[in-house]
Amino acid sequence: MARFLFALILLATAIVQATILPAANLLAIQPDATLVLLLVWSALRGVPEGLAWAFGLGLVLDVLAMDPLGANGLALLGVVLLGGVARRRFFQSTLIVPIVVAAVATLLHAVVLLLVRSGSGEPLPISSVIHLVVLQALLNSIFVPPLYLVAGIMDRRMVARHAI
Numbered sequence: 001m002a003r004f005l006f007a008l009i010l011l012a013t014a015i016v017q018a019t020i021l022p023a024a025n026l027l028a029i030q031p032d033a034t035l036v037l038l039l040v041w042s043a044l045r046g047v048p049e050g051l052a053w054a055f056g057l058g059l060v061l062d063v064l065a066m067d068p069l070g071a072n073g074l075a076l077l078g079v080v081l082l083g084g085v086a087r088r089r090f091f092q093s094t095l096i097v098p099i100v101v102a103a104v105a106t107l108l109h110a111v112v113l114l115l116v117r118s119g120s121g122e123p124l125p126i127s128s129v130i131h132l133v134v135l136q137a138l139l140n141s142i143f144v145p146p147l148y149l150v151a152g153i154m155d156r157r158m159v160a161r162h163a164i
Helices: 002-024 033-045 047-065 071-085 096-117 126-163
Strands: none
Touching: 002 033, 002 047, 002 126, 033 047, 033 071, 033 096, 033 126, 047 071, 071 096, 096 126
């Protein structure tokens, strides 16, 4: 049940992030809540499960953003691997580790996605995009604690059901 609920939350977040947030235009930057959710879930459940979610989420994001098929999935692989590295350390000592991991994951995701999208041979607009990516990394870092709580509650329910 927890995985089904997580899938619904991930899908709804992806749709809102791709359709409603750009139309609302509240800020020059938008948080990438799907990235943070995937990072937190990978830190809680491990890399193998995170890779399955990255594949599905990547396909959904490719369709919503009209990217080449597999572009977002490839960019999300680094996020899952960073979540796996942070698995044992996530929220056990301080808030610094997950915030830094979220910021690094956002930067890695943006660089990979920028490289894949510019595969047509056009020059990379790194200088014009870098300040927005850094701001998005900071914004995503703010979303780590509340999204960790949501994913943690679902994870505990899943573990409790397996124990019964």
